[in-house]
Amino acid sequence: MSLELTAPAPDAPDVADDGVWLADIETGETYAPFDEIRYTGEDGNLLEVRYAEPPTFEDFQGQGRGVWRYRAALPFEEGVTLPEGDTPLHEAPRLRDDVGVETLRIKHEGMNPTGSFKDRGMTVGVRVAKELGVGRLACASTGNTSAALAAYGARGGMETLVLLPSGKVAAGKIAQAALHDARILEVDGNFDACLDIVQELAQRGEVYLLNSLNPFRLEGQKTIGLEILEEFRDDYGRFPDRIVLPVGNAGNTSALYKAFRELVQSGALDPAEVPKLTGVQAEGAAPMVEAIENGWDDTQRWEEVETRATAIRIGNPVNAPKALPGIRETGGTAVAVSDESITEAQRDLAREGIGVEPASAASVAGLKKLRDRGVVDADEDVVCLTTGHLLKDPDAAFEAGGKPEPVPNDLGAILDHIGAN
Numbered sequence: 001m002s003l004e005l006t007a008p009a010p011d012a013p014d015v016a017d018d019g020v021w022l023a024d025i026e027t028g029e030t031y032a033p034f035d036e037i038r039y040t041g042e043d044g045n046l047l048e049v050r051y052a053e054p055p056t057f058e059d060f061q062g063q064g065r066g067v068w069r070y071r072a073a074l075p076f077e078e079g080v081t082l083p084e085g086d087t088p089l090h091e092a093p094r095l096r097d098d099v100g101v102e103t104l105r106i107k108h109e110g111m112n113p114t115g116s117f118k119d120r121g122m123t124v125g126v127r128v129a130k131e132l133g134v135g136r137l138a139c140a141s142t143g144n145t146s147a148a149l150a151a152y153g154a155r156g157g158m159e160t161l162v163l164l165p166s167g168k169v170a171a172g173k174i175a176q177a178a179l180h181d182a183r184i185l186e187v188d189g190n191f192d193a194c195l196d197i198v199q200e201l202a203q204r205g206e207v208y209l210l211n212s213l214n215p216f217r218l219e220g221q222k223t224i225g226l227e228i229l230e231e232f233r234d235d236y237g238r239f240p241d242r243i244v245l246p247v248g249n250a251g252n253t254s255a256l257y258k259a260f261r262e263l264v265q266s267g268a269l270d271p272a273e274v275p276k277l278t279g280v281q282a283e284g285a286a287p288m289v290e291a292i293e294n295g296w297d298d299t300q301r302w303e304e305v306e307t308r309a310t311a312i313r314i315g316n317p318v319n320a321p322k323a324l325p326g327i328r329e330t331g332g333t334a335v336a337v338s339d340e341s342i343t344e345a346q347r348d349l350a351r352e353g354i355g356v357e358p359a360s361a362a363s364v365a366g367l368k369k370l371r372d373r374g375v376v377d378a379d380e381d382v383v384c385l386t387t388g389h390l391l392k393d394p395d396a397a398f399e400a401g402g403k404p405e406p407v408p409n410d411l412g413a414i415l416d417h418i419g420a421n
């Protein structure tokens with residue numbers, strides 16, 4: 001398999017630029033990183049960024065906080081920044097006791113500048129766009145990618161175009177893209193159709209694609225894994241056994257796996273210490289779970305997808321050939337959860353003071369299901385990734401939460417209403 005956990009660091013090919021190059025994950029063919037715009041290898045295979053010197057934990061010491069702390073693991077020293085990363089790793093003691101695991105921490109990526117983990121990818125992606133000298137940036141999106149692209153594009157002084165599935169994007173996300181002045185195209189089709197079209201626009205040279213098919217986006221998203229490892233080790237003196245995360249286009253699963261592989265390559269991490277990557281999808285959009293259960297090397301496209309967790313309403317995860325080995329090689333698994341259990345998990349997190357959008361809560365719903373099935377053991381140290389903020393999807397929050405009670409404009413009536421003496 002092309003993405004083995006124990007693979008040695010490759011030697012830098014002639015095409016490398018300052019120790020950085022692109023490689024086809026299937027054939028190993030290498031490409032110069034910044035001479036031309038390239039998203040895939042010759043046969044349409046996925047590309048990944050490779051480094052002559054994979055990072056060690058020492059490289060990160062004294063480098064500040066946030067995504068650019070990890071510059072030793074990134075293709076540039078700095079990016080177009082707001083800044084991003086350095087998100088909280090919350091304790092959730094009541095939830096931990098309910099689920100019944102040794103340790104439960106919640107890595108809340110909703111605390112990034114635009115309210116999702118996409119910012120980590122965009123700070124690098126927009127920096128690369130500047131290096132390449134491209135004009136218009138674009139993405140297909142279920143909402144968060146478009147919000148991040150619009151904000152980081154604005155920060156970089158660049159034009160942005162976003163393609164959204166009509167009627168299927170949460171209000172907060174469209175509001176962000178609109179205010180940051182992206183040109184918004186509402187497509188009469190689902191996210192996968194939008195991605196097909198924007199890929200075609202990119203191939204024709206009309207736009208620079210900043211979905212996670214762009215390998216540089218995933219470089220920024222690796223820093224989620226690096227932060228989790230550092231923070232968990234600082235608190236407990238060990239690494240977590242398992243990281244549970246929602247899966248849509250499978251970029252994060254691929255990025256975390258790559259972060260861990262690079263640390264293994266440099267000798268900073270023992271393969272036995274790599275957390276089990278555990279992916280969670282909604283039952284109505286679960287091609288990755290299907291592929292894991294059937295032992296496939298790639299997913300089969302689901303034409304019809306539906307879930308309340310609109311951020312992960314995706315039927316054709318483009319990063320599956322990177323993410324499936326990540327789940328398998330780390331000893332993880334994938335599970336599908338119902339929309340009802342996602343809403344329940346959203347409430348569980350809210351009771352701990354952690355406000356997340358539905359897709360984010362899928363990680364906790366998945367953990368509960370796997371614990372009930374005995375797949376996750378009681379003695380495990382677990383980190384759940386929550387990927388987007390509650391305010392991204394106010395409608396879902398209202399639906400999941402308590403309802404406002406109308407009362408008269410009168411103190412006595414209000415005292416009566418609340419049962420005061």
Ligand SMILES: Cc1ncc(COP(=O)(O)O)c(C=O)c1O
Nearest residue numbers: 247248249250251252311387388
């Ligand atoms: C809030 C949220 N959670 C999870 C995901 C899934 O992440 P990935 O596509 O990296 O699997 C997305 C987008 O895809 C998202 O917007």
Ligand SMILES: N[C@@H](CCOP(=O)(O)O)C(=O)O
Nearest residue numbers: 141142143144145211212249
């Ligand atoms: N949930 C995503 C879907 C697109 O994912 P990407 O990581 O490939 O950009 C979104 O927010 O649009």
